[in-house]
Amino acid sequence: MKRARVAWGGAIHGASEDHGRVRLDTGALADESALVWLPPFEPRTIFAVGLNYADHVRELAFKPSAEPLIFLKGPNTLAGHRAFTPRPMDAKFMHYECELAVVIGRPAYQVSRVQALDYVAGYTIANDYAVRDYLENYYRPNLRAKNRDAATLLGPWLVDAADVPDPMRLALRTTVNGTVTQQGTTADMIFGVAALIEYLSAFMTLGPGDVILTGTPEGVVNVNPGDEVVTEIEGLGRLTSLIVAEVGASSCAGQ
Amino acid sequence: MFLGMKSVWLSLHGKPTPQLAQLDLASGRLQLAGAELVAADLCCEVPVSGTVYGTALNFRGALAALGEAVHAAPYLAPPRAPILYIKPRNTWIGHGASIRLPAGHDSIVVGPTLGVVIGAAATRVSAASALEHVAGYVVVNDVALAHSSYYRPAISQQCRDSFCPLGPWLMPRAYLDDPDALGIRVYINDALQLQSSTSQLIRPVRQLLADVSAFMTLCQGDVLLVGLPEGLPQARAGDVVTVEIEGLGRLTNPVVAETPGRAPRSAT
Numbered sequence: 001m002k003r004a005r006v007a008w009g010g011a012i013h014g015a016s017e018d019h020g021r022v023r024l025d026t027g028a029l030a031d032e033s034a035l036v037w038l039p040p041f042e043p044r045t046i047f048a049v050g051l052n053y054a055d056h057v058r059e060l061a062f063k064p065s066a067e068p069l070i071f072l073k074g075p076n077t078l079a080g081h082r083a084f085t086p087r088p089m090d091a092k093f094m095h096y097e098c099e100l101a102v103v104i105g106r107p108a109y110q111v112s113r114v115q116a117l118d119y120v121a122g123y124t125i126a127n128d129y130a131v132r133d134y135l136e137n138y139y140r141p142n143l144r145a146k147n148r149d150a151a152t153l154l155g156p157w158l159v160d161a162a163d164v165p166d167p168m169r170l171a172l173r174t175t176v177n178g179t180v181t182q183q184g185t186t187a188d189m190i191f192g193v194a195a196l197i198e199y200l201s202a203f204m205t206l207g208p209g210d211v212i213l214t215g216t217p218e219g220v221v222n223v224n225p226g227d228e229v230v231t232e233i234e235g236l237g238r239l240t241s242l243i244v245a246e247v248g249a250s251s252c253a254g255q
Numbered sequence: 256m257f258l259g260m261k262s263v264w265l266s267l268h269g270k271p272t273p274q275l276a277q278l279d280l281a282s283g284r285l286q287l288a289g290a291e292l293v294a295a296d297l298c299c300e301v302p303v304s305g306t307v308y309g310t311a312l313n314f315r316g317a318l319a320a321l322g323e324a325v326h327a328a329p330y331l332a333p334p335r336a337p338i339l340y341i342k343p344r345n346t347w348i349g350h351g352a353s354i355r356l357p358a359g360h361d362s363i364v365v366g367p368t369l370g371v372v373i374g375a376a377a378t379r380v381s382a383a384s385a386l387e388h389v390a391g392y393v394v395v396n397d398v399a400l401a402h403s404s405y406y407r408p409a410i411s412q413q414c415r416d417s418f419c420p421l422g423p424w425l426m427p428r429a430y431l432d433d434p435d436a437l438g439i440r441v442y443i444n445d446a447l448q449l450q451s452s453t454s455q456l457i458r459p460v461r462q463l464l465a466d467v468s469a470f471m472t473l474c475q476g477d478v479l480l481v482g483l484p485e486g487l488p489q490a491r492a493g494d495v496v497t498v499e500i501e502g503l504g505r506l507t508n509p510v511v512a513e514t515p516g517r518a519p520r521s522a523t
Contacts, residue, residue: 045343071408072341074306076472109416134470137330138338139311139408144470147339149378203357204414205345 002157002237005080007036017157032156037081040124040158041103044209046073048099048128048152049196050141052215053188068191068199071139077147081156081239085129086149086246087225093132094223096241097216098174098231100167100186101126101154102193108206116197119206120161125239126213127153127174127231130220153231153241154211164235167193171234172217176227184217186233260286263424263504264391266300266349273302273425280504294423295507298351302393302425303372305476307347309397309413310463311338311405313482314455320485321405329406337458337467340408342397342419342480350423353511354398354496357415362489363510366397367441367498369434369453370478371460372425377468385464388473391427392434394506395480396420396498401489420498420508421478431502435459438501439484443494451484 002017006024014025015035022030050069051057079085087094105121129151134144164170167186174182186192191199196212223229225245232238261280264273265287276287283294312318312334318325325333348354356363374390398418402409431437434453441449453459458466460481464473473479490496492512499505 045341045345067411069407070410072343072410072414074308074341074471074474074477076306076474134336136335136338137332138334138405139340140406142336143308143339144336147471149472203411204343205416207345 001160001163004040004155004157005038007038008034012038037156039078039080039154040156042209043075043078043211044207046211047200048073048146048213049191049215052190053184053217054190055184055188055218068196070200071141071146073147073152076149077152079150079153081153083150083153083241084244085151085153085241087223087243088131088246091131091133095130095132095220096174096223096229096231097128097130097220098172098182098233099126099128099213099216100170100172100233102167102212102214103158104206104210105208107208108197108201111197111201113194113198116194117161119197120193121208122158122160123164123167123236124154124158125231125233125236127229127239127241128213153239155239157237159236173232174219175230176221176223181221182217182219184219188217189214261426261430263426264302265424266302268298268300268349271300276424278424294504297423299349299423301347301349301421303421303476303478305373305474305478307342307419307478307480309340309342309480310482311340313337313457313463314451314484315457316455316485317483318457336470337463339467340413343414345416346414346419348417348420348508350420350506350508352420352508353417354420354508355417355513356492356510358513360400362491364399364401364487365441365490365496366399366483366487367439367449368395368397368480368483369437369500370395370421370480371434371464373473373475373477373479376475377464377473380465380468382461382465385461386428388464389428391425392431392503393421393425393478394498394500394503396496396506396508397480397483420506422506423504426503437503440499441488442497442499443488443490448488449484449486453481455484456481
């Protein structure tokens with residue numbers, strides 16, 4: 001089952017995929033382009049993993065670590081499918097990151113990796129933008145580079161875990177204006193989905209709605225206002241975003 | 256109603272929706288729905304609901320403690336913009352609830368700080384108008400396991416369950432004239448262990464709000480912790496830790512050893 005949250009006709013609806021179209025919870029059928037897409041669920045704690053693909057680590061000239069590099073993000077940064085992501089006027093290097101997002105379904109504390117996938121509710125696609133100009137070496141990657149408004153897209157669909165038999169064998173791909181710029185497979189993660197759940201739950205309780213963005217493979221390039229960026233993951237769908245010049249907009253989920 | 260009473264937002268244990276209580280700060284007594292309460296005896300829920308952002312290295316003494324290291328690897332330069340981190344929901348506990356010392360560790364580091372609670376979304380606000388976006392203030396104990404590096408996010412030290420006591424109440428902004436002149440004290444088992452003041456902030460509250468909201472929106476209900484002073488004390492299992500902020504209140508939590516292999520309270 002693929003589920004979404006959309007705005008249509010002035011109200012927020014649940015929705016599901018129906019033969020390439022979108023079935024609203026009212027029963028009505030709609031075209032994808034007629035809807036405003038929200039993140040497909042309301043996240044609680046948002047985890048992001050840095051440097052989790054061997055090829056991307058080489059690309060950034062870092063040594064892989066014995067422990068995953070994990071940081072947290074706030075709800076200000078979330079947006080849905082077809083969102084507009086602002087690019088700061090003074091930035092020289094802003095890039096997308098196509099990532100498998102893992103959504104936790106029930107409380108998990110000190111869970112072994114053998115059981116870890118039993119705690120997963122489903123999967124979605126994340127496009128987790130970074131503005132490298134603002135990186136500093138304190139709690140790197142710092143929030144000024146990685147937690148900007150409307151710079152973490154989730155969606156379009158939350159796909160039930162039962163429909164993703166092996167999350168560690170999914171192809172990922174990003175196109176910018178139709179040209180393929182990033183290609184990889186989740187098989188190349190340094191810390192896989194089960195290992196990340198084991199690692200986090202060893203020292204903190206994960207809860208329903210927590211989401212782990214599992215990192216991105218090599219192939220990140222600069223994007224500019226007007227660019228259309230599509231991040232795709234096999235079996236999960238295609239998540240589209242449009243880069244716009246930053247203006248004075250705010251972004252608070254639910255407000 | 257007595258002269259000097261303050262109306263504060265309080266959530267008693269089992270009642271997550273905050274209620275207005277009348278507080279006499281000097282005596283530590285409250286009135287709530289006709290009942291008389293003693294603040295020190297209360298067990299509370301957390302009086303906030305948004306995202307809790309911590310600020311690193313915003314006390315002069317804390318940055319000075321790094322010394323010349325800020326110019327060397329891995330930092331290479333002093334911080335430019337505010338350095339933030341997040342204390343997620345599993346870390347939140349109210350006044351009176353227990354801080355759990357993880358198995359295999361001797362002590363926690365106590366992190367007294369002022370929490371600025373956002374009342375209206377703040378995007379690119381000026382320092383001059385920043386306080387208009389503030390609903391009020393809360394006392395916070397930003398607990399961590401000891402760590403010395405600021406290079407990578409320290410979630411395994413900062414994000415343990417119960418490592419962010421907040422409370423007892425939310426004090427509306429109108430009761431505090433100047434958030435940049437508040438005394439901060441830590442008591443462990445009633446012995447004074449640390450004294451500082453928000454006058455030591457590198458970015459005072461208004462400037463911090465302006466500089467954070469320059470790169471991300473602070474949403475209604477979010478809490479921005481202003482930073483931790485230098486010389487943080489440590490507490491062990493069996494200790495009772497109190498963080499006091501002048502004009503705001505006293506947040507008290509006991510430290511208990513975690514029982515190995517036992518599941519904690521359910522995550523909510």
